[in-house]
Amino acid sequence: MSVKLLTSGNGTPLMAYGEKFFASTTGAPETVKSSVQTEKVEDSVKVGNYECCAWTTSNDFPQKAATIIGQTGVLSTGLKFLHRVVMGQGVFPCKVAGYDAKGNELLEVINDSQVINFLQSRTVRRYLANAYRDILKFGISFPQLIPNIAGNQIVGINAINALHCRLTKPRNGIIENCIVSGEWPDISNPQNIEVYPVLDNYDPLADLERIRYAGKIAGRSYIYPLRDEWDSSDIYPMPAWWAAKLAGWISIANKIPAFLDKAYENQISWTWHIKIPYAYWDKRYPEKDYKNPEERRQKIQEEMDAIEESLTDTKNANKAIFTHYTIGNNGRPEEQWIIEPLDNKYKADDKLVTSAAANSEILFSLMVNPNVLGAGMPGGTYAGNQGGSNIREAFLVNIAMAWLDRQNLLDPIEAMLEFNGVKDIQLRFRNTILTTLDSGSGTTKNLA
Numbered sequence: 394m395s396v397k398l399l400t401s402g403n404g405t406p407l408m409a410y411g412e413k414f415f416a417s418t419t420g421a422p423e424t425v426k427s428s429v430q431t432e433k434v435e436d437s438v439k440v441g442n443y444e445c446c447a448w449t450t451s452n453d454f455p456q457k458a459a460t461i462i463g464q465t466g467v468l469s470t471g472l473k474f475l476h477r478v479v480m481g482q483g484v485f486p487c488k489v490a491g492y493d494a495k496g497n498e499l500l501e502v503i504n505d506s507q508v509i510n511f512l513q514s515r516t517v518r519r520y521l522a523n524a525y526r527d528i529l530k531f532g533i534s535f536p537q538l539i540p541n542i543a544g545n546q547i548v549g550i551n552a553i554n555a556l557h558c559r560l561t562k563p564r565n566g567i568i569e570n571c572i573v574s575g576e577w578p579d580i581s582n583p584q585n586i587e588v589y590p591v592l593d594n595y596d597p598l599a600d601l602e603r604i605r606y607a608g609k610i611a612g613r614s615y616i617y618p619l620r621d622e623w624d625s626s627d628i629y630p631m632p633a634w635w636a637a638k639l640a641g642w643i644s645i646a647n648k649i650p651a652f653l654d655k656a657y658e659n660q661i662s663w664t665w666h667i668k669i670p671y672a673y674w675d676k677r678y679p680e681k682d683y684k685n686p687e688e689r690r691q692k693i694q695e696e697m698d699a700i701e702e703s704l705t706d707t708k709n710a711n712k713a714i715f716t717h718y719t720i721g722n723n724g725r726p727e728e729q730w731i732i733e734p735l736d737n738k739y740k741a742d743d744k745l746v747t748s749a750a751a752n753s754e755i756l757f758s759l760m761v762n763p764n765v766l767g768a769g770m771p772g773g774t775y776a777g778n779q780g781g782s783n784i785r786e787a788f789l790v791n792i793a794m795a796w797l798d799r800q801n802l803l804d805p806i807e808a809m810l811e812f813n814g815v816k817d818i819q820l821r822f823r824n825t826i827l828t829t830l831d832s833g834s835g836t837t838k839n840l841a
Contacts, residue, residue, distance in 0.1 A: 434628070437562050441583035445559040445572050446628050453578040454629065455531045455556045462530055465643055467752040468634055471759045472529045474766060478788075479525055479795045482823035484512045484803065489819055503818060508810070512820070516550060521802055523552035528621055528798070531555045532632040535571060536617045536805045537589065538601070544611030547809040553616075560591065560618075560628055567593070568628070571616040591616045598808040605812075617805045637758040646751040667700075668731040760794065762787035792824055 436447035448454040462469050486503040493499060511517065520536065527534035535558045539549035553573055561570045573587040574580050590613065593600040597617050604610055624630030637643050674693055683689040753763045765787045803820045810818060 434562050438559070438578075440559075440572055440574075440580050440586060443570065443572055443586075443588070444562045446562050448559060448578070448629050451578065452559070456578060458531055458632070459556065461638065461643060462634075465646055465755070467646060467755050468637070468643060470766060471756045471761050472634070474761060475759060475791070476522070476525055476529060478791045479798050479802070480521060480822075481792075481795075481799075484517065484521070484806075484820050484822055485509070486512060486818050487821055488817060500819075500821065505815075508815060508818070512806075517806065520550045520552050520806075523554070524619060524805075525798065525802055527552065527555035528619060528632075530632060532621045532624060532626075532630040532635075534619045535573075536619060538592075538615045538617055538805065538809060540610050540614070542611060544605065544608075547812050550805060550809055563628075571618075589614050589616045591618060594618065597805075598811060601808065601812055617808065619801055619805070622801075633760070634755065634758050637755045640754065642751045642754040642758075646748065646755060649748040649751070666733045668733070670729065673730070761791065765791070795822075 434446050436450050436452070437444050438447050438452055439445075462472065486505060486508045487500040488503055489498050490501045491499045524534040524536055534555055535553045537549075537551045537553050538547050539551065540546065541548045553571075557573050557575050557577055559572050559577060560568050561572065568591050571589045571591050573589065574585055576582070576585055580586065590604075592615050601610075601615065604615075621630045621632060623633065634643075677696075678689050678692050680686075680689060683692070756763045756766070762783075764784050799822050807818070807820055
């Protein structure tokens with residue numbers, strides 16, 4: 394008689410029996426060694442009984458970052474472009490059956506209706522969108538795994554807004570909790586917080602299994618942090634675009650539109666010198682018609698304001714101005730207005746070239762080719778790359794580089810499925826690939 398074995402969802406033996414013996418598993422698995430947090434925390438903030446790592450010295454980095462992104466059009470657009478590229482056309486379940494001669498994966502789609510419905514649900518779509526949004530904007534996101542009441546299944550996944558999250562100060566090198574509050578960066582009432590345990594960054598699934606075997610899953614959710622691992626910070630990594638901020642390009646990109654806006658409002662004051670003879674005012678507003686000099690001065694001021702508005706308002710650009718004058722007895726003109734162009738060295742085109750360079754540098758920090766967004770420069774170093782082939786190839790490069798970010802986003806979902814007993818499954822994204830017209834179609838579908 395062969396041994397009969399009863400296992401748990403993850404394959405751990407629970408009970409076995411044969412002809413002459415009976416065995417059962419007792420206790421809980423050995424505690425998995427967590428990854429040790431070694432980064433020194435310079436700034437912290439106390440909230441009730443918890444000491445949290447401050448997100449920069451003023452503890453308001455995500456709030457400031459959101460403001461910078463909101464007022465910098467090219468940065469916001471570049472981040473949104475990357476967000477759309479990585480999201481692709483959704484997620485599907487599959488199994489890697491092997492590899493072809495070029496090393497490409499041979500995928501077999503798994504037609505499990507329950508898994509497919511879950512992956513196509515708004516819950517997953519919302520998690521993916523919000524988690525990657527926060528990674529792009531702030532360098533870290535805070536996925537939340539939500540168990541059922543019994544604690545034997547993970548039934549929900551959510552990405553808590555990073556604006557409302559702070560990690561506790563590492564204890565013995567390990568981050569234990571995430572403090573969530575809508576009052577960050579300054580919490581007035583310690584009662585207005587939610588505390589969620591943070592899973593070990595080295596192996597979150599093993600940490601989750603250890604908690605399950607200890608019987609402590611039920612009744613609380615768990616944070617599965619996702620970081621932009623390119624930055625070396627163990628706690629709050631800086632986003633990729635921050636390099637453009639430190640270099641000053643974001644500041645330049647914001648200043649030039651404000652500068653040009655003010656320039657167009659006041660462009661006539663830099664371009665023309667208008668000379669109006671005193672005789673004009675003497676005839677236009679004779680002193681005898683006014684009770685006092687102040688009344689006359691007020692009327693002249695009103696006309697001067699009207700003249701200035703007609704010349705400086707952008708609505709009157711390229712319009713003509715009419716003046717009248719007479720020829721005196723000496724044959725010379727009287728009351729003649731003279732409008733002389735000033736030697737204005739200001740050139741708007743120079744500012745536009747600088748603006749285009751700033752936009753390009755910001756997109757370079759995101760590893761986005763400016764031509765993909767139609768931002769090719771008309772001249773200079775970055776000119777001549779606006780062709781359709783360049784745009785298509787740049788788009789394909791972004792898709793190729795999206796693999797790591799995609800897999801990181803899928804890790805919490807795969808951990809959730811495996812925790813629930815769904816084994817031997819891989820998740821992949823669908824892509825829309827741009828092609829040339831001579832291939833017979835403008836786009837093709839691809840799996841990645």
